[in-house]
Amino acid sequence: MYKNIGKMILVTGAAGFVGSHLSEKLLSMGHDVISIDNFNDYYDPKLKEKNLKSIEKVALDNNVIFKMYKGDIRDSDLIDKVFKENAQISSIVSLAANAGVRPSIENPNYYVDVNLVGLTNLLEIAKNCKIKNFVFISSSSVYGNNKKVPFSEKDSVDEPISPYAATKKAGELLCYTYHHLFKMNIACLRYFTVYGPRQRPDLAINKFTKLMIDKKPIPMYGDGSTARDYTFVSDIVEGTLLALDYVSQKNKEIFDIFNLGGSNPITLLDLINEIGEKLNIKPLINQLPMQPGDVNITYSDYSHAKKTLGYNPKVKIDAGIAKFVKWYIEENM
Numbered sequence: 001m002y003k004n005i006g007k008m009i010l011v012t013g014a015a016g017f018v019g020s021h022l023s024e025k026l027l028s029m030g031h032d033v034i035s036i037d038n039f040n041d042y043y044d045p046k047l048k049e050k051n052l053k054s055i056e057k058v059a060l061d062n063n064v065i066f067k068m069y070k071g072d073i074r075d076s077d078l079i080d081k082v083f084k085e086n087a088q089i090s091s092i093v094s095l096a097a098n099a100g101v102r103p104s105i106e107n108p109n110y111y112v113d114v115n116l117v118g119l120t121n122l123l124e125i126a127k128n129c130k131i132k133n134f135v136f137i138s139s140s141s142v143y144g145n146n147k148k149v150p151f152s153e154k155d156s157v158d159e160p161i162s163p164y165a166a167t168k169k170a171g172e173l174l175c176y177t178y179h180h181l182f183k184m185n186i187a188c189l190r191y192f193t194v195y196g197p198r199q200r201p202d203l204a205i206n207k208f209t210k211l212m213i214d215k216k217p218i219p220m221y222g223d224g225s226t227a228r229d230y231t232f233v234s235d236i237v238e239g240t241l242l243a244l245d246y247v248s249q250k251n252k253e254i255f256d257i258f259n260l261g262g263s264n265p266i267t268l269l270d271l272i273n274e275i276g277e278k279l280n281i282k283p284l285i286n287q288l289p290m291q292p293g294d295v296n297i298t299y300s301d302y303s304h305a306k307k308t309l310g311y312n313p314k315v316k317i318d319a320g321i322a323k324f325v326k327w328y329i330e331e332n333m
Contacts (some may be wrong), residue, residue, distance in 0.1 A: 001245075002029070002241055002242070002244070002245040003245070004245045004246075004248035004249050004250075005026075005031065005091065005241070005244055005245050005248050006031075006090025006091050006133070006248060007031060007032055007088060007090065008031065008032040008033075008034060008065070008086065008088040008089050008090055009026055009031055009032070009033055009034070009089070009090070009091050009092075009093060009244070010033075010034045010035070010036075010082070010086075010089050010091070010092045010093070011023050011026070011033055011034070011035050011093045011095060012035065012036050012037070012073055012092070012093070012094055012095055012096035012122065013035070013036075013037055013095035013096030013097070014033065014035030014037055014055065014068065014095070015035070015037040015039060015048035015049075015051050015052050015055075015068065016037065016048065016051070016095065016096075016200075017051075017194070017198050017199055017200050017233070018095060018137075018191075018194055018233060018236060018237070018240075019035070019037070019095045019096075020051035020052075020054065020055055020198060021196075021198065021233050021234070021236075021237050022093065022095070022237050022240055022241075023035065023055050023058075023066070024054065024055055024058045025237050025241065026241075027055070027058045027059045027062050027064050027066060028058055028062055030062065030064060031064065032064050032065035032066070032088070033055075033059070033064075033065070033066050033067075034065075034066075034067050034069070034082060034086045034089060035066075035067070035068050035069065036069045036071055036072075036073055036078065036079070036082060036096065037068065037069075037070065037096065038070065038071060038072045038073075038096075039070055042098070042099070042100070042103075042202075043200055043201050043202060044201070047198075047201070051198060052068060055068075067086065069081075069082050072114075072118070073096050073114070073118035073119075073121055073122060074113065074114060074117050074118045074121060075121075076121050076124075076125075079121050079122070079125050080125070083125055083129050087129075089129070089131065090131065090133060090248070091131065091133035091134070091135070091244060091247075091248060092122055092126055092131060092133070092134050092135070093135045093137070093240065093244060094119060094122050094134065094135065094136045094137060095137045096118060097114065097115045097118070097119075097137070097167075097168075098110060098111045098114040098115055098164070098167075099164070099200070100164060100202070101141060101162040101164050101165065101293045101294070102162075102291060102292075102293055103164075104162050104163040104164035104167075104293075105162055105163060105292060105293050108163035111163050111164055111167050112163065112167055115164075115167035115168070115170075115171060116167055116170055116171065116174070119136070119171050119174060119175075120174060122134075123174060123175070123178045123184075126178070126184060127178060127182045127184070131184075132183070132184050132185050132247075133184075133185050133244065133247045133248045134175070134178075134184055134185065134186045134187075134247065135186070135187050135189060135240065135243050135244050135247060136171055136172070136175050136186060136187070136188045136189070137189050137191060137240075138168045138169075138171060138172055138188045138189060138190045138191070138257070139164070139165065139168045139190060139191055140190050140191065140192040140193070140229070140259070140261065140298045140300065141160065141162065141164060141165035141168060141295070142157040142160055142165050142168050142169045142172070142190060143155065143157055143190075143295070143298070144157070144159045144160050144161045144165065144295060145159075145161060145295050145296055146295075149297060149299040150229075150263060150299040150300055150301035151259065151298065151299055151300055151301060152259070152301045152304075153190070153257045153258065153259060153301075153304055157169055161293055161295065162293040164293075171188075172188045172257060175188055175255070176255055179253075179254075179255040180255075183253055185247035185248070185249070185252065185253065185254040185255070186247060186254070186255050186256075187243040187244075187246060187247050187254070187255075187256050187257075187258060188256070188257045188258070189239065189240060189243055189257075189258050189260050190257065190258065190259050190260065190261075190300075191231065191236060191260050191261075192228075192229040192230070192231050192259065192260065192261030192262065192298055192300045193228045193229060193230045193231060193261075193298060194230075194231050194232075194233055194236050195230050195231070195232065195233065195320060195324060196232050196233030196234065196320065196323065196324055196327075197233070197323070197324060197327035197328075198233075198327075199233075199324065204228075204268075204271065205230075205271070205275065205321065205324055206324075206328070208271070208272055208275050208283075209275055209279065209324070209325060209328050210328075210332075212275060212276060212279050212281045212283055212284075213279065213281070213332075213333075215281075215284070216284065217284040217285060217286040218272055218283055218284065218285050218286065219286050219288050220268060220269070220272065220285050220286065220287050220288065221268075221288050221289065221290050221291050221294060222268070222287075222288075222289070222290040222294075223269075223287070224267060224268045224269030224270075224272070224285075224287075225267055225268070225269070226267065226268050226290075226294065226295075226296055226297065227265035227266060227267045227268070227296075227297045227298070227299070228265060228266065228268075228271070228297075228298050229261040229262055229263065229264065229265045229298045229299050229300050230262060230264075230265075230266060230271075230317055230320065231260060231261050231262045231300075231313060232262070232313070232314075232315035232320040232323070234314075234315060235260075235262065235313035235314060235315055236260055238311065238313075239258070239260040239305060239309065239311045239313075240260070242305075242309040242310055242311055243258060243305075243309060246308065246309055256308065258302075258304060258305040258308070258309065258311070259300040259301060259302045259304065259305060260300070260302065260305060260311065260313075261298070261299075261300025261302050261313070262300065262313045262315075262316075262317070263299070263300050263301065263302055263313075264316065264317060265297060265298065265299045266317050271317075272285065274317065274318065274321050275321055275325065278321050278322050278325040279325060
C-alpha cells in the first residue's frame with residue numbers, strides 16, 4: 001500500500017502521543033525508525049517513557065531498528081550526530097513541537113524558539129543530506145476563527161489567534177521556502193484534534209474522563225456550544241503514512257497542504273455527555289467564561305486529502321470514545 005516509503009525514517013517526537021503510534025505502525029510494517037525526543041515536563045515524562053517501552057517492544061517483535069536520541073531539535077550538534085550515525089535516513093516526519101494554545105499565550109518566545117528554530121534545523125539537515133522527503137505536522141489552529149465551514153486548504157489562514165497557531169502557519173511558510181529553493185518534496189498536515197489511547201493528559205477527552213471517574217466537576221468554558229472535529233489517532237496515523245508515501249515518489253516536485261480530520265464536529269457539551277454515557281457516570285459541570293485563544297469551531301473539509309492521498313477516516317466519535325475509555329480504565333483502574 002505504501003510502496004514509496006524508504007527503509008529508515010526519522011520521526012521527531014516519537015515518544016509522544018501521535019509519534020508513538022506512528023512509530024509503532026512504521027516498525028510493524030518493517031521500517032526502521034530513528035527519533036529525537038526531549039522528554040520535557042509539559043506533562044509527566046513517565047508517560048513518554050512508557051510509550052518508549054511499547055515502541056521498543058514492537059521493534060523487537062518485528063526485528064527492525066529503533067533508536068531514540070534524547071535531546072532537543074534546537075540542538076543542531078545533536079541533529080548532525082543523528083544523521084552521521086544513521087546515514088540511511090530517507091525521510092523525515094516532523095512531529096516534535098511545543099503544543100498547546102493557552103500556554104503559548106503566556107510564553108510565546110519559547111513556542112517561537114522550539115517550533116520554528118527546531119523546524120529550521122530539520123529542514124537544514126534535510127537540505128545538507130539531500131533528503132527530499134519531508135512531512136511537517138501543522139495544525140487546524142491555523143484557521144483561527146474561520147467563518148466559513150468546513151475549513152478548506154484554500155481558505156485564508158492569515159489571522160491566527162494564538163502564538164501556537166502563528167508558529168504552525170510560519171512553519172508551513174518555511175516548508176514552502178525549502179521546497180522552492182532546494183526542490184524538497186514536502187507535505188504539511190493540518191491535524192484536527194487528535195484523540196485516542198495515550199492522548200496527552202491535558203487534552204479534553206483524557207482530562208474529562210479522569211475528572212468524571214474522580215467525581216470532580218468538569219470546567220466547561222462557554223455555554224458548551226463550541227465544537228471540535230475530533231479525529232481518532234489510527235486515522236491520523238493512516239493519513240500521515242499516506243502523505244509520507246506521497247512525498248516519497250521519485251521524479252516529482254511536490255509541495256502540498258492537507259487537512260486530516262473527521263469532518264464530523266461535536267459540541268463540547270455533547271462530548272462531555274458522550275464520555276459520561278460510556279463511563280455510566282452523570283457529569284458534574286462547572287461553567288466558566290470562554291478563554292483567550294479558543295476558537296468557536298473546527299471542521300475539516302478533507303476532500304483534497306481523500307482525492308490526492310486516499311485518506312478516508314473510519315472511526316466515528318462514539319466508537320472512538322468507547323475505545324479511549326476502555327484503554328483509560330485498563331491503564332488506570
